[in-house]
Amino acid sequence: MPKVKFTPQNKVAEVESGTNLLKAADRAGLYIEGDCAGRGTCGKCRVKITEGDRVEPTTAEKKHLSPGDLEAGWVLACQRVLDRDITIEVPIQKDAHLRKTTLAGGVEELTAEPLVEKTAVKLSRPAVKDQTADLERLLGRLERPELNIELRELAHLPTLLRDNAYAVTAAIAGDRIISIEPGDTTDQMYGVAFDIGTTTIMGSLLDLKTASVIAVAATTNPQNAYGADVISRITHASESRENLKQLQEKVIEAANKIIKDLLRQTKVARDRVYEVTAVGNTTMSHLFMGVDPTFLAPAPFVPAYSRPLEVEASELGLKVNPAGRVTFLPNIAGYVGSDTVGVIIAADMDQRKDNCAAIDIGTNGELVLAANGRLMACSTAAGPAFEGAQIKHGMRAAAGAIESVDYKEGEIKLGTIDNLPACGICGSGLIDAAAALLDAGLIEPSGRFVNPEENPEKVPDRFKNRLRRGEGGYEFVLVTAEDSDIDSDIVLSQGDVRELQLAKGAIYAGLMILLKEAEIEIDDLDQVLLAGAFGNYVRKESALTIGLLPQLPPEKIVAVGNAAGDGSRMALASKTIRERAGNLPHRVEHLELSTRPDFQDIFIEAMAFQKI
Numbered sequence: 001m002p003k004v005k006f007t008p009q010n011k012v013a014e015v016e017s018g019t020n021l022l023k024a025a026d027r028a029g030l031y032i033e034g035d036c037a038g039r040g041t042c043g044k045c046r047v048k049i050t051e052g053d054r055v056e057p058t059t060a061e062k063k064h065l066s067p068g069d070l071e072a073g074w075v076l077a078c079q080r081v082l083d084r085d086i087t088i089e090v091p092i093q094k095d096a097h098l099r100k101t102t103l104a105g106g107v108e109e110l111t112a113e114p115l116v117e118k119t120a121v122k123l124s125r126p127a128v129k130d131q132t133a134d135l136e137r138l139l140g141r142l143e144r145p146e147l148n149i150e151l152r153e154l155a156h157l158p159t160l161l162r163d164n165a166y167a168v169t170a171a172i173a174g175d176r177i178i179s180i181e182p183g184d185t186t187d188q189m190y191g192v193a194f195d196i197g198t199t200t201i202m203g204s205l206l207d208l209k210t211a212s213v214i215a216v217a218a219t220t221n222p223q224n225a226y227g228a229d230v231i232s233r234i235t236h237a238s239e240s241r242e243n244l245k246q247l248q249e250k251v252i253e254a255a256n257k258i259i260k261d262l263l264r265q266t267k268v269a270r271d272r273v274y275e276v277t278a279v280g281n282t283t284m285s286h287l288f289m290g291v292d293p294t295f296l297a298p299a300p301f302v303p304a305y306s307r308p309l310e311v312e313a314s315e316l317g318l319k320v321n322p323a324g325r326v327t328f329l330p331n332i333a334g335y336v337g338s339d340t341v342g343v344i345i346a347a348d349m350d351q352r353k354d355n356c357a358a359i360d361i362g363t364n365g366e367l368v369l370a371a372n373g374r375l376m377a378c379s380t381a382a383g384p385a386f387e388g389a390q391i392k393h394g395m396r397a398a399a400g401a402i403e404s405v406d407y408k409e410g411e412i413k414l415g416t417i418d419n420l421p422a423c424g425i426c427g428s429g430l431i432d433a434a435a436a437l438l439d440a441g442l443i444e445p446s447g448r449f450v451n452p453e454e455n456p457e458k459v460p461d462r463f464k465n466r467l468r469r470g471e472g473g474y475e476f477v478l479v480t481a482e483d484s485d486i487d488s489d490i491v492l493s494q495g496d497v498r499e500l501q502l503a504k505g506a507i508y509a510g511l512m513i514l515l516k517e518a519e520i521e522i523d524d525l526d527q528v529l530l531a532g533a534f535g536n537y538v539r540k541e542s543a544l545t546i547g548l549l550p551q552l553p554p555e556k557i558v559a560v561g562n563a564a565g566d567g568s569r570m571a572l573a574s575k576t577i578r579e580r581a582g583n584l585p586h587r588v589e590h591l592e593l594s595t596r597p598d599f600q601d602i603f604i605e606a607m608a609f610q611k612i
Ligand code: FES
Pocket: 033, 034, 035, 036, 037, 038, 039, 040, 041, 042, 043, 044, 045, 076, 077, 078, 079
């Protein structure tokens, strides 16, 4: 079997002949960036062969890699099939989740209302005159004779009682004792709230006695190896039960990695974590629970369930207290998941009286409108471009990503995350770049780059070398190869601008349909909330310039950070909020945009770059 060595990670995988490098890396526990699940269309899975024979590049490699790159040994991992030993260099994945992690918080003012209660008791010792069984003695002291107990806890009860002078603490969830602990542990009650994103998974450890966040951690969703979008993952899962299991194992593995990190940071014992909540889009919910998501993909996009699902941690293999309660908040529809439920809860949209819209841009775009006492939601296939997918040099919001582009005093100025040399462009940079080039007059309102041959007067001298003919139209060089971290020019292509137009047109049109349904106008909106990490970083001015958002006074547009994650934390902190979330599928009216004939018209109009 051929062996592949990955540097600088220094990992080795031995795989069957015919396995591609993407799969071999997955086998070695490494994640190679890629958005197209190995179809050879995204060009993102670049790795460099440092030892081993070169072979003729594939069509996909010729398309995505320059002759210089090919000469230097760069290949696409999904295109390279192994038949002999090889050593490759994998670009270090920058910390894509860093910005999201910093958004934790937001539940400090909640009243703690945990599902699990703990009671410390001191039992009387048995005697010849009092031969009451250990369990009945405990239940009698708790004054809860109706309680059941986990068999695994009962198994050690006799010794536990005698070893601890009959002083123990019972952790009770509903009508069940889920844990019996030595001594008084009533001050130790913890829970983990997850936000299971298609790209990034975040977890927060909460002290359930105070409803405060005591640690946060995040990791990349390892299901990325099976495609950046939910459709690729649904397709993979629907091919076989093993594939579904594989995707579930990946996400549970990542959740356990986060739990381990949270416990390491706080020195909290695993068994003292009794509750877990999670939010995510409907596909993530199905894959986390190991439920077949096949019928989410074709119309009519039917999920297997919409209610909140509650299971024991041991059923999923989550490394908290094995009897801990895990609740995935409810879905609203096939493409409006519990992450939207989290946003509604966090922004109080189910209780507020004014007219408020929330836009959550992740891998998908989800929109909610609270107006005239109604709650409505829809989703648009808008997100991937904002996460860098389908953008020539697109990348997630990680170190080195171009995150801001300004057009000032005739110059284009760029800012990168952590001020590192640029290695790509993330969502906020993409919107800024389009807005800056619109301001500079280099992009027309139709979205077309100005043709410098037909209209040389429209292109200032300083940009003459930067606006050049590229694949499928003109492209603008944002960073030249000498200044970039990827040894090639970083450009905004005509294709990128088109992708942005499709994405922003879909979001705008979705919002318009919601307003139409509620019979209100843009001016009737009291607030527009931008949820998601992306919402925090996108510049309102640029979003308004390109027409991603309706023309409202900027003070009405408010970034609310990772509201979906906040909703998960709030539901963890309070069982009342969890119940409130559980009722939302009955309250929220879901609008299916694909069946609306008016959507297409608004969408086409909204694709143009103009203030609307
Ligand atoms: S080109 Fe290889 S994963 Fe997309």
